[in-house]
Amino acid sequence: MSEILLQLHRIQHRHGNKSVLKNADLQIARGEIVALIGENGAGKSTLLSIAANLQKPQAGRRQYAQPMLRIVWLGDKPALYPDWTVETFIHCSADCQAVADAKAAALAAVAACGLESVLTTPCKHLSHGFRQRVALAGALAARPDLLCLDEPGNGLDMGQKLALRTILRQVAQSAGVLLVHHDLEEVVALADRVYALQQGYCLALPLPAKEECWLWCEWETAEQAQSCLDAQQRLGSCSGYLFTDTQARAEKMQQLSRQTGLQRMSFHYPAAALQAQREALLVPEALETEQGRAS
Numbered sequence: 001m002s003e004i005l006l007q008l009h010r011i012q013h014r015h016g017n018k019s020v021l022k023n024a025d026l027q028i029a030r031g032e033i034v035a036l037i038g039e040n041g042a043g044k045s046t047l048l049s050i051a052a053n054l055q056k057p058q059a060g061r062r063q064y065a066q067p068m069l070r071i072v073w074l075g076d077k078p079a080l081y082p083d084w085t086v087e088t089f090i091h092c093s094a095d096c097q098a099v100a101d102a103k104a105a106a107l108a109a110v111a112a113c114g115l116e117s118v119l120t121t122p123c124k125h126l127s128h129g130f131r132q133r134v135a136l137a138g139a140l141a142a143r144p145d146l147l148c149l150d151e152p153g154n155g156l157d158m159g160q161k162l163a164l165r166t167i168l169r170q171v172a173q174s175a176g177v178l179l180v181h182h183d184l185e186e187v188v189a190l191a192d193r194v195y196a197l198q199q200g201y202c203l204a205l206p207l208p209a210k211e212e213c214w215l216w217c218e219w220e221t222a223e224q225a226q227s228c229l230d231a232q233q234r235l236g237s238c239s240g241y242l243f244t245d246t247q248a249r250a251e252k253m254q255q256l257s258r259q260t261g262l263q264r265m266s267f268h269y270p271a272a273a274l275q276a277q278r279e280a281l282l283v284p285e286a287l288e289t290e291q292g293r294a295s
Contacts, residue, residue, distance in 0.1 A: 002029040003065055005146050005176045006051055008202075011060035013046055020046050022200035024060070030145065033168060033177040035187045037205075037278065038197030044180040045150055047202065049073070051178055052148040065145075070097070072144035076151035078135030082124035086115055086134050089123060093138035102141075109140040112167055129160040136164075140171060147171055149179040153186050165190055184271035196278045205277045208233075208269055213243045215252055216270050220261040236276025240269075 006028050013021040020043040028034045028051075036044045049055050050062065052073035064071075080089060090109055094102035110116060113133045118126065126134060132152070139147060152168075153161050168177055168190060181187050187194060194205040208214055217239045219225045225239045233240035243249040253265060 002031045004029050005065045005069065006178075007061075007063045008047070008051060008057075009061040009063070011047065011050060011057045011062070011202075013043070013050065013058050015046075019200055021050075021057075021197075021202075024197070024200065024202035026051065026195055026202050028146070028176045028178050030174070030176050031172060032192040033172050033179070033190050035191035035194045036178070036180045036197060036202075037182070037184065037187060037194060037274075042197035043200065044197050047197065048148050048150055048178065048180050052146075069145050070143060071146045071148065072139045072142050073148040074135060074139045074150065074152070076154045078131065078138075080123040080126075080131060080134060082122065084123055085120050086110075086123065086126070086137075087119040089134060090115075090137050090141050094141035097142035099141065099143050105143050106141045109137040112140055112170055113137040114163065128155050129157065132156060132160070133163070133167075136167065140167075144175055146176045146178065149177065151180055151182065153181065153183055161186060184274050188269045188271050188274055194274065196281055198278075198281055203281055205274065205281075207274075208240070208242075213246060213249055214267060214269070215241045215243065215249050215256075216266045216268065216273065217241075217256060218263040218266075218270055218272055220263060222276075224261045233273070235273040236279070237263075238270050238273040238276065240273070 004027060008024060008026040011021050011024040024047060026047065036047060038044050050057050052071050054073060091102070091106045094106040099105045110119065113136055115133060115137055118130055123131065123134065136152070153164060156164065171177055191207070194207060195202045196205055217228070219237050219239065222237045225237045226234050228234060228239040231239035232242045241252055243252070256262060256265065
């Protein structure tokens with residue numbers, strides 16, 4: 001089993017008179033990417049900063065795997081020294097964190113983020129996409145055990161998002177990555193696990209295992225998806241079919257392609273299904289109410 005880097009248990013936090021987090025639970029292990037989603041003001045950034053040890057929870061327990069766990073937090077608007085070159089910034093990032101063999105760590109970060117072509121460029125002359133990658137390289141040069149990212153894909157085009165996915169998957173081979181993201185397409189492409197922040201609670205949303213052989217269909221209406229009685233999952237306007245082999249999946253694709261109302265088919269979990277999961281969530285208080293009515 002992978003090393004559990006961080007456990008948050010029954011975290012509570014208030015901003016003035018507003019209860020932002022109440023009894024929020026979260027866990028992240030080395031080797032995985034975990035995403036936090038939720039509406040604006042739901043407490044995602046607050047929980048991320050508590051996870052990154054930037055602020056203390058007002059109640060609850062925060063437990064790290066070790067006292068000297070190396071944690072790096074990166075916000076959605078990274079600060080770069082405008083007159084420094086990319087090379088200087090990344091090397092200084094490694095030096096400031098007292099990384100063993102800082103030069104090697106900096107070179108590895110440059111390679112991981114594909115920055116060889118801009119090493120001598122002052123940061124003030126970089127495009128937004130390159131600025132994001134330089135900031136990420138600075139974070140990676142610190143060789144984090146846990147990397148906390150607040151909206152890492154903000155303002156990136158599709159090509160830059162694809163590059164970021166590759167980088168973060170590489171990081172997650174040796175570290176844990178905890179990120180806040182509003183783009184559900186990126187969440188389902190990246191995350192191994194997802195938590196939704198809702199009414200102060202941090203609720204796990206189960207995802208299909210990436211190694212399983214799924215076929216996902218998106219329909220014009222939720223009624224069409226719900227009528228797919230042979231589907232293993234029906235979520236909003238999406239239906240999901242699980243197979244033991246790719247041949248059976250291909251045959252099902254041919255069968256479904258003739259169905260009226262089918263919008264698209266994919267082997268990957270669709271963002272629309274994740275959105276449907278989130279909308280169907282019941283926080284513990286509401287769940288207790290529903291159970292009380294049923295009894």
